[in-house]
Amino acid sequence: MKKLARFVGFAAWSLLMASSADAHYGMLIPSDSMIMQADDRTVNLKLSFSHPFERIGMELEKPKVFSVRANGKRVDLANMLRKIQVMAHTAWEADYKVSRPGVYMFHMEPMPYWEPAEDCFIVHYTKTVVTAFGDDEGWDAEIGLKTEILPLSKPFGLYAGNVFQGIVKLDGKPVPYAEVEVEYYNKDGKSKSPTDYMITQTIKADQNGVFTYAAPCSGWWGFAALNTADYKLKHEGQEKDVELGAVIWIRFHDWK
Ligand SMILES: [Cu+2]
DSSP, X not given: OHXXXXXXXXXXHHHHHHHHSSOOEEEEEESOSEEOTTSOSEEEEEEEEEETTTTEEEOOOOOSEEEEEETTEEEEOGGGOEEEEETTEEEEEEEEEOOSSEEEEEEEEOXXXXXXXXXXXXXXXXXXEEEETTBOTTTTOOOOOSEEEEESSOSSXXXXXXXXXXXXEETTEEOTTOEEEEEXXXXXXXXXXXXXXXXXXXXXXXXXXXXEEEOSSSEEEEEEEEEEOSSOEEETTEEEEXXXXXXXXXXXXXXX
């Protein structure tokens, strides 16, 4: 009997873990992160809320904010969004025409997502950086999001195996020992992790909020720094915690 109780406990725990051990990410993936003279000048951006390694989609309501910061200006792009499907769930896309050299910081703020498995709301402030026509001035600038990863390595043009470093910020201040989850976008589904522990890797920032990660292979990697908001939101009349994620998507490249 005791054994059975323990088994039932384990089964319930397994079910819970199955839905939460693997991390979900706000995703913002551009068709190109370094636009050269000869390239197509229209960048396609896909916005979703997904489990990138396992390729399990979640619903992404139309984001509250989708904009780009470039050449000293922030431009609202929300009206460009078209509804699509990513990993069989509601997602969004936009085609953005890059006409001038510069560093383009695309970002979205989703609507709060209620996650019953974690008994909290999730808001992932998600960004990615695209550079165009040889200009890379200002790649380290802050957009000024509620929570944000500030890159210490240029957030484009990294080789597979390079380290990526960033500072985790919340309300404009570094977050000492912030937890950062790292996951590979397994776009073609060909990558397999040796164990479930390795779908999402977790690292911590140092006392200055700086974290370091070396990507083992080329492709898109998501970094999500997670903190609990200093406010609550109501779900069915009850106050619930809000998980704030600062997410950045970085592409690592192979040698030719
Ligand atoms: Cu999920």
